[in-house]
Amino acid sequence: MSLINYASREINCKLVYYGPGLGGKTTNLEYIYEKVAPASKGKMISLATETERTLFFDFLPVDLGTIRGFKTRFHLYTVPGQVYYNASRRLILKGVDGVVFVADSQMERLDANLESMQNLYDNMAQHGLDIRRIPFVIQYNKRDLPNAAPLRQLQEDLNPGWAVEDPARQRPVPDPNRPGETLVQEVDGTWVERVSSFEACALRGDGVFDTLRAISKLVLKTIG
C-alpha cells in the first residue's frame, strides 16, 4: 500500500523479500546496503537472533531522490524464512507493494522453495491480497553452487504461470529482462503469464540489482 504524502511531499513504497530460510534474502539487502551511495540509504535494521538468523525482519530504506517534487523512497524488508516464524512473516506483508521471492537453487532445497511459495500465497490471501495482482518477481539465488538445480526445473516448479483470462491480454509479451523469452505465451491452447525471474549469486552481488531494479519499476508503474 504505497503512501503518497502530499503534506510532506513524500512517496513510500514497501518491497518485501520472501523465501525459504538461508536462501539469501538478508544477503540481498546487505549487498544493496553496501553498494548504494551513502546519501541514498538510511539505517539498516536487523531484528535477528544471536546466531544472525532473521527473527522478525531486516529493514533498509533506500531514497530514490526527489521526482516531480516528491521525495521517493523504497522500504526494503526481508521476512524470517524459517517455517515456525510464520506470524512474523504475515505481519511484514501488511501493506506490501511488491514482492521478491528469493529461491534457493540447491537441489535439496526444492521442497523448501515450494513450501515457502505456497506460504506466500496463503499469507497474502490472509491480507486480502492476490500475489498475481501485485508486482512480483522471482530471484533464483546460489546459481554458482555445484548442486544448483537446472533453471528450467526451478521455473517449472516455482514459476509455472497462471491462466490469462482477459482476451485483450492474450498475446505474446516479451520478457524485458530475458531477450528472446516471453512472459505471456500460449501453452497447449491456454494463455499463461509468468513473472520475471533473475539468476543470482547474492554473496557476490550478481543479479541483486537486476532484481531490485525490476521490482522497483513494476511498483512505480502502479502509482504513476
Added chain:
Amino acid sequence: MSGASSWSFREEDATRIGALLNSLLREANARTALLVDRTGQMLATVGEEPRFDPVAFATLTAADFSANDQLARMLGENEFGALFHQGDRDSLYLADVARRVILVVLFDNRTTLGLVKLRVRGVVEALSALFTEMFAREAAGERRMETGFVPEAEDEIDRLFGS
C-alpha cells in the same frame, strides 16, 4: 481479493492533524507526538524535533504494535488498544487510531502517564473520525501521480541501481 491499494495524505489533512496533536502536547505537557501508519511509514511529527531516525522509528513502532496485536489475540483479546514503554528519562505511550494508524506520544518526567493517557483518549476519537473520512475518500477515487512521474522515476532507478 485484490492487489495492493494506495492512499494519500493531503495538505489539509496535515493541518487538521497538526492542530489536534499540538493541542494534545500542550494539554498533556508531552514533548513530541508522532503518527505512524500500520505498515511502518511516518505520517506526521509535531512538537520537539526527535533526535532519532524517524524512518527507523516508524518501522519499529509498526512492528511493535503488530507483535503486540498477536499477543493480544493469544489472550483472546481483539487487540491491545494502547502500549506503554517506560524509560528512565523518556517514555512512550502508543495508541491505536482507526486500526490503521498509531499515535505515539514521547514524554518525560515533566508530566505523568495518567495525564498523557487521559489526553490521548480524547484525541484518538477525533483522529479516528478524521482518518475514517480520509480512507473513505481514497476508496471512492482512483489516485495517480502526474504524467511524467514514471519515466523520470525509472531513470532514477537505472542511475541508482545500475542499468
